Amino acid sequence: GENVEQHPSTLSVQEGDSAVIKCTYSDSASNYFPWYKQELGKRPQLIIDIRSNVGEKKDQRIAVTLNKTAKHFSLHITETQPEDSAVYFCAASISSGNTGKLIFGQGTTLQVKP
Amino acid sequence: NAGVTQTPKFRVLKTGQSMTLLCAQDMNHEYMYWYRQDPGMGLRLIHYSVGEGTTAKGEVPDGYNVSRLKKQNFLLGLESAAPSQTSVYFCASSYSTLGAYEQYFGPGTRLTVT
Numbered sequence: 001g002e003n004v005e006q007h008p009s010t011l012s013v014q015e016g017d018s019a020v021i022k023c024t025y026s027d028s029a030s031n032y033f034p035w036y037k038q039e040l041g042k043r044p045q046l047i048i049d050i051r052s053n054v055g056e057k058k059d060q061r062i063a064v065t066l067n068k069t070a071k072h073f074s075l076h077i078t079e080t081q082p083e084d085s086a087v088y089f090c091a092a093s094i095s096s097g098n099t100g101k102l103i104f105g106q107g108t109t110l111q112v113k114p
Numbered sequence: 115n116a117g118v119t120q121t122p123k124f125r126v127l128k129t130g131q132s133m134t135l136l137c138a139q140d141m142n143h144e145y146m147y148w149y150r151q152d153p154g155m156g157l158r159l160i161h162y163s164v165g166e167g168t169t170a171k172g173e174v175p176d177g178y179n180v181s182r183l184k185k186q187n188f189l190l191g192l193e194s195a196a197p198s199q200t201s202v203y204f205c206a207s208s209y210s211t212l213g214a215y216e217q218y219f220g221p222g223t224r225l226t227v228t
Contacts, residue, residue, distance in 0.1 A: 006156075009154070031214070032214040032215070034216060034217075042221075043204065043219040043220060043221050043222055044157070044204070044219050045219070046216045046217075049216065089156060089157065093214035094214075098164070098210070099145065099162065099164055099170075100145040100164075100208045100209075100210060100214045100215060100217070101147070101159065101162060101172075101214070102214060102217060103159075103173075104156040104157040104158075105156055106154060106155060106156045107154070107156050
């Protein structure tokens with residue numbers, strides 16, 4: 001079945017450094033790739049997403065890149081701040097049927113040390 | 115505009131008891147989803163619905179039932195709770211126009227089964 005692998009599971013950086021989280025997906029027909037941020041005890045919230053007709057998307061300090069050939073996409077956070085500390089999830093759309101279903105990676109716990 | 119709401123926020127059940135979790139959304143979304151979140155396992159889809167009166171199984175449906183009698187509500191039932199169902203449960207909803215879109219999550223229900 002469909003699968004999304006996310007690495008690393010934990011990431012610790014110094015404030016001001018960059019952080020990169022990587023995901024690979026198995027369904028070659030997936031066409032929507034969102035990233036969610038979940039702070040402790042809160043709900044997941046979308047921070048950025050990308051569709052398969054675009055290779056890169058940026059929003060201030062956050063960027064996502066997509067390599068369809070390799071079935072690989074990554075989240076890049078520059079100039080990290082303590083408030084970036086959270087769990088980040090990648091996801092990929094499931095192509096079979098018009099259901100809007102997403103399959104999520106296992107999550108990355110990002111710690112930004114002041 | 116409350117978005118997606120869930121009740122209750124917390125619940126403790128004894129093995130074998132039953133309960134229903136309620137999800138409500140006021141965004142007129144067609145698609146709704148129930149996930150469970152366990153440490154290190156990301157968000158796993160339990161059941162989903164693509165419209166009023168329709169439901170379908172997700173990745174981990176065993177031990178759960180759902181109903182979508184009204185477009186704005188999606189109920190998750192546990193008929194005979196087991197300790198393995200101790201988890202945080204999230205409901206989500208999304209638009210349905212041509213493919214996958216952002217899923218909006220509720221605040222979650224923390225369930226403990228003893």
